[in-house]
Amino acid sequence: MRIDHEPLQHDADGHPYSARYDDVYSSRAGAAGQARAVFLAGCGLLEAPRAWDGRRQFVVLETGFGLGTNFLATWQAWRDDPGRPAMLHYVGIELHPLHADALHQSCVDPALQPLAAQLARAWPAPRRGLHPLLFDGGRVRLTLALGDVAQMLPQLELGADAIYLDGFAPERNPAMWQPAVLRALGRLARPGARLASYTVARAVRDGLRDAGFEVQRLPGFGGKAQRLQASYAPRWTRRGAEPRAALPAHAQRRALVIGSGLAGAATARALAARGWETVVLDSGAPRLPAGLAHLRPSRDDNLLARLSRCGLAWLRTALPAAVGDCWIDGGILMAEPGSAPLPDCGPQLHCGGAISEGGVAAASGLIDAWLAEAAATPRQATVQRLRQAGGGWDALGVDGMVLAQAPCVVLANALDAPRLLRASDLHGDALPLRGQRGQGFVLPEGALPALRGLRRGVMAQTYAMPLPAAPQSSFVGATYEDAESAALDATEVWAHIAEGLLPLTGPLAPAPPAGAQLFAGMRAVGPDRRAAIGAWPDLDALHKPQAPPRAWPAVPGLYLHAALGSRGLVMATLGAQLLAAQIEGEPAPLERDLLDALSPARFVRRARLRGG
Numbered sequence: 003m004r005i006d007h008e009p010l011q012h013d014a015d016g017h018p019y020s021a022r023y024d025d026v027y028s029s030r031a032g033a034a035g036q037a038r039a040v041f042l043a044g045c046g047l048l049e050a051p052r053a054w055d056g057r058r059q060f061v062v063l064e065t066g067f068g069l070g071t072n073f074l075a076t077w078q079a080w081r082d083d084p085g086r087p088a089m090l091h092y093v094g095i096e097l098h099p100l101h102a103d104a105l106h107q108s109c110v111d112p113a114l115q116p117l118a119a120q121l122a123r124a125w126p127a128p129r130r131g132l133h134p135l136l137f138d139g140g141r142v143r144l145t146l147a148l149g150d151v152a153q154m155l156p157q158l159e160l161g162a163d164a165i166y167l168d169g170f171a172p173e174r175n176p177a178m179w180q181p182a183v184l185r186a187l188g189r190l191a192r193p194g195a196r197l198a199s200y201t202v203a204r205a206v207r208d209g210l211r212d213a214g215f216e217v218q219r220l221p222g223f224g225g226k227a228q229r230l231q232a233s234y235a236p237r238w239t240r241r242g243a244e245p246r247a248a249l250p251a252h253a254q255r256r257a258l259v260i261g262s263g264l265a266g267a268a269t270a271r272a273l274a275a276r277g278w279e280t281v282v283l284d285s286g287a288p289r290l291p292a293g294l295a296h297l298r299p300s301r302d303d304n305l306l307a308r309l310s311r312c313g314l315a316w317l318r319t320a321l322p323a324a325v326g327d328c329w330i331d332g333g334i335l336m337a338e339p340g341s342a343p344l345p346d347c348g349p350q351l352h353c354g355g356a357i358s359e360g361g362v363a364a365a366s367g368l369i370d371a372w373l374a375e376a377a378a379t380p381r382q383a384t385v386q387r388l389r390q391a392g393g394g395w396d397a398l399g400v401d402g403m404v405l406a407q408a409p410c411v412v413l414a415n416a417l418d419a420p421r422l423l424r425a426s427d428l429h430g431d432a433l434p435l436r437g438q439r440g441q442g443f444v445l446p447e448g449a450l451p452a453l454r455g456l457r458r459g460v461m462a463q464t465y466a467m468p469l470p471a472a473p474q475s476s477f478v479g480a481t482y483e484d485a486e487s488a489a490l491d492a493t494e495v496w497a498h499i500a501e502g503l504l505p506l507t508g509p510l511a512p513a514p515p516a517g518a519q520l521f522a523g524m525r526a527v528g529p530d531r532r533a534a535i536g537a538w539p540d541l542d543a544l545h546k547p548q549a550p551p552r553a554w555p556a557v558p559g560l561y562l563h564a565a566l567g568s569r570g571l572v573m574a575t576l577g578a579q580l581l582a583a584q585i586e587g588e589p590a591p592l593e594r595d596l597l598d599a600l601s602p603a604r605f606v607r608r609a610r611l612r613g614g
């Protein structure tokens with residue numbers, strides 16, 4: 003859902019100013035100075051010993067991202083500190099995002115300017131929801147949470163170590179400081195978390211105390227008598243309060259990933275980026291050569307629209323350096339029969355349509371690139387069963403032979419996941435997946451004159467796309483066949499694809515062209531067509547099915563990344579980040595309702611709530 007860019011104005015002295023709130027964005031004595039003296043100092047990040055010393059990851063939450071000065075100063079402090087945590091997460095909430103140029107141009111601190119330029123380059127289109135921006139090789143992760151603070155905070159799944167409150171003066175913008183907002187911060191703070199603000203307004207201090215913070219006043223910055231500093235030390239916790247993201251302790255950072263398709267490769271990559279060693283086992287299913295990854299907008303910004311938006315943004319963060327081999331950008335043409343053809347698709351197509359944001363991805367090439375990044379070479383083996391052993395897991399092959407062992411297992415084996423769970427006495431029936439066969443053709447250069455020179459993915463009832471690594475060749479697809487029925491033969495597959503492409507290409511020959519290679523694969527599809535990603539629930543320990551699925555008890559060290567259906571490209575990177583965040587106790591890359599929408603516990607929850 004689009005929101006408008008906020009125009010940046012300036013006051014008479016040239017300071018960035020908001021007409022909407024009649025206030026300046028930061029102290030007139032200097033934005034960077036205020037960032038350091040109020041926010042970093044208040045949260046123990048300015049001078050050694052720093053609050054993040056000895057930490058593997060550290061999470062800052064900010065209400066009011068504005069021009070991003072506080073973020074830039076924190077990022078700079080992280081860069082300058084040899085004892086910095088391996089990963090810095092910064093979650094910034096903003097209702098009225100400025101334009102990228104405004105962020106860049108208003109940064110006057112020489113040390114921060116190069117960082118501001120990077121921030122401006124990565125700045126997303128202004129749409130509601132969480133946006134990932136990765137810097138310094140993914141070790142600095144900004145999650146831009148666009149939306150109203152009061153609606154956004156309850157949607158965040160994170161444990162904050164530092165909280166910056168920076169939302170214009172309370173008397174000019176009371177909504178930002180209302181008790182419900184401050185209580186929500188208490189829910190998100192880790193024990194001992196520090197909080198800082200430039201305002202010491204009475205209502206803010208009282209609200210923070212009610213939310214479990216111990217509040218102090220200290221000398222202020224730039225003509226302000228006082229600043230606020232606080233730490234989270236609740237004297238009591240609300241009964242029934244949901245547990246906040248804890249920092250998990252992993253004695254061994256070693257994971258076994260079963261399956262090296264898009265889900266498995268993306269997961270191995272995400273864990274490796276956090277210092278995990280991954281062992282990948284795969285039974286050798288064929289790999290999709292290329293596919294479409296694009297947005298699924300809807301008028302009401304439904305779950306699918308939001309998931310595809312976040313998924314596409316994450317996929318873009320994971321495109322390898324040699325991007326051209328794996329990705330063709332520029333959107334996907336969604337055919338609208340009868341509309342005027344667009345000039346820039348390559349061939350003269352029979353109709354035009356709308357361009358959906360996204361691109362063509364070489365699925366197989368991405369898998370290779372992600373596995374290489376994870377330094378993981380998949381071992382060819384079929385896991386028959388899992389067994390809990392010594393606080394971890396054994397993966398067993400035929401005859402009960404131990405194939406691999408690890409404290410943490412990720413099932414990324416698509417349609418085989420329910421069988422494997424069943425064989426391991428782990429309630430596989432709670433994962434109701436069905437198989438849907440898909441077939442298509444790789445076409446050599448010039449095989450189909452109607453598509454010669456195709457420059458982007460095009461989609462009608464079926465689709466065609468250039469192959470990123472060999473753009474003169476193309477991939478056309480795809481059938482949706484019930485896995486239980488006999489597979490269509492090549493002529494039938496061709497007829498189906500040709501009929502689907504008809505509005506774009508006009509009639510095609512009745513048989514596949516010479517040199518066309520048939521590709522057949524199997525999709526794993528859930529009953530609601532959404533992926534199943536997250537910790538696998540411990541159904542034997544479950545007493546309260548009414549709890550949200552993400553809060554269900556989980557089988558220790560067992561995770562699922564499956565049911566990607568026909569959206570593996572747009573979902574796999576997001577799913578991998580979601581799992582890595584759960585495993586490491588990092589901020590979730592999705593809002594809570596979307597986490598529930600993907601939670602593997604949702605199927606059985608529905609059944610239990612119905613009394614099944």
Ligand SMILES: Cc1cc2nc3c(=O)[nH]c(=O)nc-3n(C[C@H](O)[C@H](O)[C@H](O)COP(=O)(O)OP(=O)(O)OC[C@H]3O[C@@H](n4cnc5c(N)ncnc54)[C@H](O)[C@@H]3O)c2cc1C
Nearest residue numbers: 261263264265285286287293294385418440523569570571
């Ligand atoms: C013809 C066709 C066209 C498609 N087009 C698109 C498209 O345009 N865009 C898009 O996003 N998606 C598309 N898809 C869907 C996409 O391919 C899937 O969403 C994606 O491959 C799912 O990835 P995955 O890793 O979950 O599963 P898979 O790719 O199926 O990988 C699972 C892996 O697990 C391994 N495995 C299974 N069981 C075991 C076991 N017991 N032990 C060890 N290893 C095991 C398998 O060998 C396999 O490699 C298409 C699919 C088909 C068939």
Ligand SMILES: C[S@@+](CC[C@H](N)C(=O)[O-])C[C@H]1O[C@@H](n2cnc3c(N)ncnc32)[C@H](O)[C@@H]1O
Nearest residue numbers: 066067068069070071072097098150151168170
């Ligand atoms: C003082 S500025 C923040 C300055 C910023 N921290 C920086 O470092 O540049 C306050 C910000 O809060 C945002 N804001 C105001 N009301 C909000 C709300 N209800 N929800 C989220 N953000 C809000 C404003 O748009 C503005 O960008």
